[in-house]
Amino acid sequence: DIHGYRISQLFSSKIDPGEILNEYRTTRFPDRFYNLKIGIPWADLERRLDESAVLSLCTDYVMGRDCDRAYRFMGVDTGKNLHVVIMATHNDLKSPMVIHLEACHEFHDLDRLMEQFNVKLCVIDGLPETHATREFTQRNRGKVYMNFFLESQRGKANWDRKGLMVRVNRTEALDASRKAIREKEVLLPRRTPQIEEFAKHLAADAKVLDEDEETGIKKYRYIRTGVNHYSLAFTYAWLAKSKMVPAGTYGYLRI
Numbered sequence: 001d002i003h004g005y006r007i008s009q010l011f012s013s014k015i016d017p018g019e020i021l022n023e024y025r026t027t028r029f030p031d032r033f034y035n036l037k038i039g040i041p042w043a044d045l046e047r048r049l050d051e052s053a054v055l056s057l058c059t060d061y062v063m064g065r066d067c068d069r070a071y072r073f074m075g076v077d078t079g080k081n082l083h084v085v086i087m088a089t090h091n092d093l094k095s096p097m098v099i100h101l102e103a104c105h106e107f108h109d110l111d112r113l114m115e116q117f118n119v120k121l122c123v124i125d126g127l128p129e130t131h132a133t134r135e136f137t138q139r140n141r142g143k144v145y146m147n148f149f150l151e152s153q154r155g156k157a158n159w160d161r162k163g164l165m166v167r168v169n170r171t172e173a174l175d176a177s178r179k180a181i182r183e184k185e186v187l188l189p190r191r192t193p194q195i196e197e198f199a200k201h202l203a204a205d206a207k208v209l210d211e212d213e214e215t216g217i218k219k220y221r222y223i224r225t226g227v228n229h230y231s232l233a234f235t236y237a238w239l240a241k242s243k244m245v246p247a248g249t250y251g252y253l254r255i
Contacts, residue, residue: 008039048206054199063189074122075236078129083229085237086117097187101194107136114140123147123236137164147236174222177235201230
């Protein structure tokens, strides 16, 4: 849908390609080299999840099986489709578990999932479908919050009960969901093609370090290197789970 161009200095007749090769071999700032010289988005592979790390969390649990006493949390990334991640906690489980993945086409499909899984708390992307998202939030008032990333927000997420919104720093939110994977704070069902797709989406978000050329201030941000819908949906589900009061077990909530 979008026609764009990648401009590399290798195309230039005025720049010696030998100089570019030498800089490739000696640069201390590979991000700048790839971005400015070659015209390729660059991300440190050490700052992104590996698919195998995600798949290592798979258990013998069969997707779709559930237990009546579980608390369930849902995250939704909006776009052409509505990508959904549903997690459940239970006193018999040492960690929360992903119990359902789905790419829906209509917002009313989300209402069906809210009822089917008796979702206690859902976080949904507030953009770009603000009108439809707000209607879904109102239909499930008290159980659904619209998420808006706010760069100036630091620390804990700001939950607005009256406005049914949650504001959180994007980098910090993605850091938290990556940490959950790396430190094995979440479980996954048995490995299937759908779970493999989930793992690919999580591996598509990579963390890069930006530096302001004028001020020299450095800060991290996440860039998308591939399709990442389930990655964001999982981040929203983990954000919903974060409202739970830690008590050694998952016995009660703070909503």
